[in-house]
Amino acid sequence: MEAARMQAVMEKAKNYIDHLTIYSKVNVPREVVSDEKKFFSWDNEKRTPGYKPYLYDWSYYNGVVMEGLFDIYEADPQKGEAYYAYVKEYLDQMIVTDENGRKKLSRNLAGYVDHHGADCYKTAALISRISDGADDYMEIAEELYRDLTDTGHLNSKGNVVPLEFMEEALGWNYWHSWAGGQPPKYKVWLDGLYMLQPFLAHHAARIGDRAQLERIQKRLDWVADGMLAPGGMYYHACNSREDVCPYHWLRAMGWYGMAMVDVMEVLPEEFMDARKKALKKFVDGMLKYQDESGMWANLADQPVTETNRLETSGTAMLIYTILKGVRKGWLDESYREAAVCAFAATVERKLDENGLQDIYLKASANNTNNYELTEYYLPDEGKGSGPFIMAYSEMLSL
Numbered sequence: 001m002e003a004a005r006m007q008a009v010m011e012k013a014k015n016y017i018d019h020l021t022i023y024s025k026v027n028v029p030r031e032v033v034s035d036e037k038k039f040f041s042w043d044n045e046k047r048t049p050g051y052k053p054y055l056y057d058w059s060y061y062n063g064v065v066m067e068g069l070f071d072i073y074e075a076d077p078q079k080g081e082a083y084y085a086y087v088k089e090y091l092d093q094m095i096v097t098d099e100n101g102r103k104k105l106s107r108n109l110a111g112y113v114d115h116h117g118a119d120c121y122k123t124a125a126l127i128s129r130i131s132d133g134a135d136d137y138m139e140i141a142e143e144l145y146r147d148l149t150d151t152g153h154l155n156s157k158g159n160v161v162p163l164e165f166m167e168e169a170l171g172w173n174y175w176h177s178w179a180g181g182q183p184p185k186y187k188v189w190l191d192g193l194y195m196l197q198p199f200l201a202h203h204a205a206r207i208g209d210r211a212q213l214e215r216i217q218k219r220l221d222w223v224a225d226g227m228l229a230p231g232g233m234y235y236h237a238c239n240s241r242e243d244v245c246p247y248h249w250l251r252a253m254g255w256y257g258m259a260m261v262d263v264m265e266v267l268p269e270e271f272m273d274a275r276k277k278a279l280k281k282f283v284d285g286m287l288k289y290q291d292e293s294g295m296w297a298n299l300a301d302q303p304v305t306e307t308n309r310l311e312t313s314g315t316a317m318l319i320y321t322i323l324k325g326v327r328k329g330w331l332d333e334s335y336r337e338a339a340v341c342a343f344a345a346t347v348e349r350k351l352d353e354n355g356l357q358d359i360y361l362k363a364s365a366n367n368t369n370n371y372e373l374t375e376y377y378l379p380d381e382g383k384g385s386g387p388f389i390m391a392y393s394e395m396l397s398l
Contacts, residue, residue, distance in 0.1 A: 001340055001341070001344060005344065006340075006344070009343065009344045009347045009348065010392075010395060010396075012347050012351060013343075013347050013351070013388075013392050013395075014392070016351055016355075016356065017068075017069075017072075017388075017389050017392060020041075020042070020380065020385060021065070021069060021083075021086055022069075022082045022083060022086050024041070026041055027040050027041055027042075029086065029089040029090035029093055030089055030093050032057060033057045033090065033093035033094060033109070034093060039057070040057065040062055040065070040382065041380060042061070042062075042065060042380050042381060042382035042385045042386075043057075043059070043061065043062060043382055044361055044378055044381045044382070045059070045061065045361070045362070057093075057094070057109075057110075058094060058109070058110040058112045058113060058120075058123055059112055059119070059120075059122075059123075060119045060120075060122035060123065060195055060383075061381070061382035061383045061386065062090075062123070062382055063122045063123035063125075063126055063386075064122065064382065064383065064386030064387060064390070065382050065385055065386040065389060066086075066087045066090050066091075066123070066126055066386075067125065067126045067129070067386065067390070068385075068386045068387065068388070068389025068390040068392070068393060069083040069084075069086055069087050069389060070083065070084070070087050070126060070129060070130065071389070071390050071393035071394075072389065072392065072393045072396065073087070074393075075393050075396040075397055076396065087126070087130065088130065091126065091127060091130065091137070093109075094106055094109045094110045095136065095140070096109070102136075102139070103136035103139070103140075104136075104139070104140060104143070105127075105140045105143070105144075107156050110123075113144070113147075113156070114147055114155040114156055114157055114159070114161070115157060115179060116177055116178070116179045117165070117174070117175060117176055117177035117178045117179065117192070118174055118175075118176050118177070118189075118191070118192035118195040118196050119176075119177075119191070119192070119195050120195075121144060121147070121148065121195060121196055121199060122194070122195045122196075122199070124141060124144040124145075124199045125198050125199035125202065125262075127140050127141045127144070128141040128199060128202055128203050128206070129202070133206065141199075141203055142203075142207075144199075145199075145200070145203045145204075147161055148161055148162065148174075148196065148200060149162055149200070149209075149212060150162070151163050159178070159181070161174070161178075164178070164181070165178040165183075167187075169240075170187060170188050170222065170239075171188075171218055171219050171221065171222020171223065171226070172215050172218055172219055172222075173187075173188045173192070173193075173219045173222060173223070174192060174196060175187045175188075175192075176188060176189040176191065176192040176237070176365075184237075184365070184366075185245075185365065185366050185367065186236075186237035186238055186239055186243075186244075186245050186365045186366075187237075187239055188223070188227070188237060188238055188239070189236065189237040189252065189365055190223070190227065190234060190235075190236060190237065190252040190253060190255050190256040191251075191252055191255045193219070193220070193223060193255060193256050193259040194255035194256065194258050194259040194262075195255075197216055197219065197220070197259050197262075197263050198258075198259060198262035198263055200212060200216060201213065201216050201262070201263040201265075201266050201267065202262075202265070202266050204216070204266075205266035205267075210268075213266075213267060213268060213271075216263060216267070217267065217271045217274070217275075220259075220260065220263065220275065220278065221274065221278075223256070224278040224281075224282075225241075226238060226240065226241045227244070228281075228285075229244075229246075229248065231248075231285070231288075231301060232281070232284065232285025232286075232288055233248040233253065233285050233286070233289070233300060233301055234248065234252070234253050234256060234282070234285075235247070235248070236248070236249045236252045236363070236365045237252075237365035245365040245366070245367055246367075247299060247363075247365075247369070247371055248299060248300050248301045249298070249299065249300075249314075249363055249371055250296050250297065250298050250299070250300045250311050250313075250314030250315070250318075250360075251298075251311070251313045251314040251317065251360060251363075251383065252314075252363075252365075253282075253286065253300065253314065253317075253318075254313065254314040254315075254316070254317025254318055254321070254387065255317065256282070257279075257282060257283070257286075257317060257318060257320075257321030257322075258317050258320055258321055258387070258390075260275065260278065260279050260282065260321070261279065261320075261321050261324040261325055261328070261330070263275075264276075264279070264328070264330060265328070272330075275330075276330050279321075279325055279330055279331065280330075280331065282321075283318075283321070283322055283325065283331060283335060286300070286318055287335075287338055289301055290338060290342070291304060291310060293310060293345045293349065294338075294341040294342045294344065294345030294346075295310040295311070295312075295315045295342055295345050295346060295349065295350075296310065296311065296314055296315050296318065296342075297309065297310055297311060298310075298311040298314070298360050298371055298372070299371050299372065300314070305372075306374065307372035307373075307374055308371075308372050309358050309377060310349065310350075310358065311358055311359070311360050311377075312346055312350045312356055312357065312358050312359045312384045312388065313359045313360065313381070313383050313384030313387055313388075314360075315342055315345075315346055316343075316346060316384065316387035316388040316390065316391040317387045317390075317391075318339070318342065319339045319342050319343050319346070319391040319394065319395075320387060320390045320391045320393075320394050322335050322336070322338065322339035323336065323339045323340075323391070323394035323395070323397070323398070324394055326339075327394065327397055336398075339394075340395070340398070343391055343392075343395055346388070346391075354379055355379035355380040356379055356380055356384060356385055356388055357377070357379050358377045358379075359377070359378055359379065359380070359381035359383065359384030359385070360376050360377060360378075360381075360384075361376040361377075361378055361381060361383075362376065362383075363376075
């Protein structure tokens with residue numbers, strides 16, 4: 001791609017990211033988190049203003065925005081100090097001092113944690129990444145890790161998560177949701193792989209929990225085997241090979257791709273051959289359905305229409321997955337061009353004066369086609385803005 005076009009694309013993306021976050025007058029973390037009537041502008045799943053049954057400021061769709069900013073900081077720490085400060089301000093607003101003088105995550109402020117399921121723990125990955133290993137963040141990460149892995153530990157809702165909501169028959173994967181102690185129609189969603197496994201993998205590697213790393217490998221193997229469709233794409237969700245939600249939703253597959261490359265950073269070397277093969281198979285399968293524009297459709301194996309649009313969040317996730325895979329040497333350099341073209345197409349087609357367009361709000365894996373609702377295509381939705389920022393961070397590494 002010519003240098004002038006690339007420079008224009010990168011400048012346009014940076015301007016969007018900066019004005020959404022560090023230059024924003026409304027998305028100020030200390031103000032939003034401390035006020036129950038305020039929400040981040042990208043939080044399109046907010047409940048009735050003035051009433052937060054759980055503080056959705058902790059939710060994964062805010063977490064991925066913040067993690068994307070942290071990615072930018074890590075790509076160039078000298079130039080990224082403002083992004084680091086923004087992320088730290090966000091996290092620190094949910095940390096309180098207990099009666100013993102210890103800093104801890106406020107389960108009142110971050111009440112979304114351990115109530116609903118896999119989604120609730122995504123921001124734990126950011127807590128772990130920002131920690132130096134001997135600070136208050138580390139203690140909070142250890143507590144969240146115990147919630148998910150310790151068979152003798154009760155979480156704040158009185159549940160033992162690894163005994164109640166994880167099954168050997170599911171490859172030791174967790175249920176995607178466990179609100180009320182009941183599983184959803186499909187227990188394993190591709191979405192949930194990203195919500196839990198990168199945090200678990202990185203923390204397990206940090207503390208030397210080999211058994212957990214082996215279990216993560218089994219979880220990924222189970223998904224790579226049981227959720228792969230004949231055409232090379234993955235089903236959105238399943239209970240077994242025979243019991244699947246048959247839709248190939250772009251964002252779900254994007255979550256899966258990001259989970260793979262984030263976990264691969266810390267897996268023992270003897271597991272890497274299997275993971276590299278699974279990553280290549282996944283990317284090859286997705287590239288077969290890449291639109292001539294460079295993007296992918298919301299239902300990735302179906303023609304582009306007004307109801308099945310070229311979709312921003314899943315495309316951004318695939319850009320991140322491919323570029324990180326190439327940067328780490330897990331994918332051949334020849335894969336880079338497809339991702340760079342996808343990023344340029346996303347910026348040029350979907351980023352305008354009104355924001356980042358055509359981010360699909362949500363989809364339930366319930367065997368109905370709830371993937372083509374035109375009212376669900378929104379601008380500046382956190383589940384798209386966050387991965388877009390992550391994709392931009394990988395472009396910076398070029």
